[in-house]
Amino acid sequence: MNGYCVLAASLPVGSVCAANNECASGQCVDGVCCATACGGLCMACNVSYHGVNGMNGTCLPILVGLDPQDECSGPGKAAKCSGASAANGNSSCGIN
Numbered sequence: 719m720n721g722y723c724v725l726a727a728s729l730p731v732g733s734v735c736a737a738n739n740e741c742a743s744g745q746c747v748d749g750v751c752c753a754t755a756c757g758g759l760c761m762a763c764n765v766s767y768h769g770v771n772g773m774n775g776t777c778l779p780i781l782v783g784l785d786p787q788d789e790c791s792g793p794g795k796a797a798k799c800s801g802a803s804a805a806n807g808n809s810s811c812g813i814n
Contacts, residue, residue, distance in 0.1 A: 758808030
């Protein structure tokens with residue numbers, strides 16, 4: 719070798735991370751290793767955003783009434799996440 723050290727991605731899903739290459743899944747989302755890319759609207763992998771205990775690293779809808787990633791716009795309730803999964807698997811903005 720040329721004297722370079724290469725670290726293998728080894729952190730399991732749910733571990734705290736700062737970059738994709740730190741995670742065995744290749745996905746660092748919301749500061750934790752996530753099982754998927756979790757790129758949908760009002761979706762999060764961090765339990766502090768979706769509130770499901772024991773599910774750090776699982777992509778789930780962000781809690782109703784929150785928008786920690788500033789994804790929603792509009793007046794009043796339209797400016798917050800709905801907290802519900804839509805047919806496409808993502809959540810949405812706008813509290814009913």
